[in-house]
Amino acid sequence: MSTRPRRDETGFTLLELLVVIAILGLLIGLVAPAVLRQLGNARVSVAKQSIERIDSILDMYKLDVGSYPTTDQGLRALVEQPTGVTTWNGPYVKGAVPVDPWNHQYAYRDPSNRPGHDFDLCSEGPSGTGGNEEICNQ
Incomplete structure (x- = not known):
């Protein structure tokens, strides 16, 4: 009979750990872009609601003063x-x-540069440069 102590065989093998890491990597790769896309859409939605x-x-200012701010x-x-x-x-x-969801100042112009609007109130989007990212009052 051997008097050597018995080795405890509990724990994970290197192969099992690599498989778990690979699965987590795949999940993060699939889920992260969708989450980031939703975050961008949420900020656009918040900007539109804030502009409204x-x-x-x-309009309340105009009722009191008689005109919109210059x-x-x-x-x-x-x-x-x-x-x-x-x-x-x-x-x-x-x-x-107030500032937009990207922490930029809203662009305000009175009179409006757009037909059918009394004034322009716009968020210039994530980059703060406007262009096709611009979100304006309806």
Whole structure:
């Protein structure tokens, strides 16, 4: 009879660990792009909803003041009373001037460059340069 202690055979082999790592790699490779795509779509949706909300706030500003803020006054007119405006009843937005989901300032123009709009309120998208990424009020 041998008096050598018996070796415990519990644990994973190198092959089993490699198989698990390969499966996890495949899952991450398939799931990650879909998750990132959904994140991008969510930010676009939030930008559209924010533009609609700010559009409504600008309408309230117009009811009080009689006109929309000028391009020079910009969206800051919703937070601080512009000089020369006596019927301002704000602040219309709490805190700071709103920014888009990519943390860029919204582009505001009055009068609008587009026919059928009183003003332009746009997010210039993820890059902040506009172009075909631009999301504007309807």
